[in-house]
Amino acid sequence: MSGPVTPVRVVIVHWNQPEECVATVDQLLYGSLPVRVTVVDNASERTARAELGAGLAERIDERLVEIIDAPTNLGFGPGANLGLRAFLERTDEGDWVFLAPHDVQVAEDTIETILAAAAAVPTAGLCCGDVGDSMVPVIDPYFGGMVVPGGDRPGWEPVDYPHGTLMGLRRQCLEEVGLFDERFFSYCEEADLALRARRAGWQIGLVRGAFATNRGLGSRVWTVDYLQTRNTLLLVQEHSGWYHALVRICFTLVQIVRGTISPGTRPPVFDASARLAGIRDFFRRRFGPPPPR
Structure with a gap:
């Protein structure tokens, strides 16, 4: 007779959306496998943090959920690292940990x-899971992470990097x-981690039929475009070299x-x-959180 199944650890990075986060936690807890959830709260506003704690109080009492409070809004990658470090310290929690934003479905x-x-x-x-768009994430040496048409057969499909939905x-x-390189703050950190993993001999895949979606853009357009510009340049320069980064800068200037x-x-x-601003801060080597607006 087999023993009890070891629960799977899921790390959720949350910021100022307590209702969505609680709904996500409940959805995960009542899946086909037992899970334990670590919610990393990225210094949400006081009322949002209070609502999150109240919404998860029963699950916390049952030891199904824990909350780790970040001192400031660290961003997705650095916030995720708090939960991933806690997982690595628990050697009895199995071989895999899952990571998602607070609005994953x-x-x-x-x-x-x-x-x-x-x-x-x-x-x-x-x-990673399947967002249902029949695309696969790839990494171009000049342009960084992007998606191209992929297959439609269920199961493991090799990709260059996992998307961050799940x-x-x-x-x-x-x-x-x-763990994630914390210079990225948010965007491109998955691609950087994947490139390091592939160099070490690990494979990366997308599992068709394992559906996971989220609402998408959760920040202002300025912030997203700034981070994507700066971080893509960092990714390209780190893994392909300065020549490739300069080509990418020229392309971005033409787009502008x-x-x-x-x-x-x-x-x-x-x-x-x-x-x-993203190009400027890349040359200044200013990484981490975006500048205040």
Whole structure:
């Protein structure tokens, strides 16, 4: 007779959306596998933090959930690191930890499906769920992380990096390659971690049919465009070199000019001043949180 199943640890990074976070926790707790949840609160406003604590009080009493309070808004990657370090310190919690934002929505069997697929790949180090768009994340040496059309067969599909909607991270992989680089604050940290993992011999995959979605853009356009610009340059420079980063800068400057002259050519997330600030701070080596606005 087999013994009880070891609960799977899930780390959720939360900021100022207590109702969504509580709903996400409940959804995870009542899935097909037992889980334990670590909520990292990224210095939410006082009322939001109080609502979060009240909403999760019963689960905390039952030792199904714990809250780790960050001293400031650390961003997604550094906030996640608080929960991941706690997982690594608990050597009895299994081989895998999952990471998600506070608004992730999963199917009842999403985590179970991901773990089953990863079990068939002995060197699986990082993986993610399926957001339902039939795309796969790839890393271009000049342009960083992007998505391209992928397959539609259920199961493990190799990718360059896992998206952050619901990510699985293997204990041994984290112990070998480290946690998220905290210079990124938010955006591109998954790609950086994946590149380090791949160099160490780990495989990265997306599990088709293990559905996980979230609401998407949760910050102002200026902040998102600034972080994406600055962090993509950091990612490209760190892993491909300065020549590739300079090519990326030239491309970004062309986008800024074209988007300013012809607004109809702008991508969905576009702010010329944010992109210029991102380039400036990349050269200044100013990383971490975005500048105040």
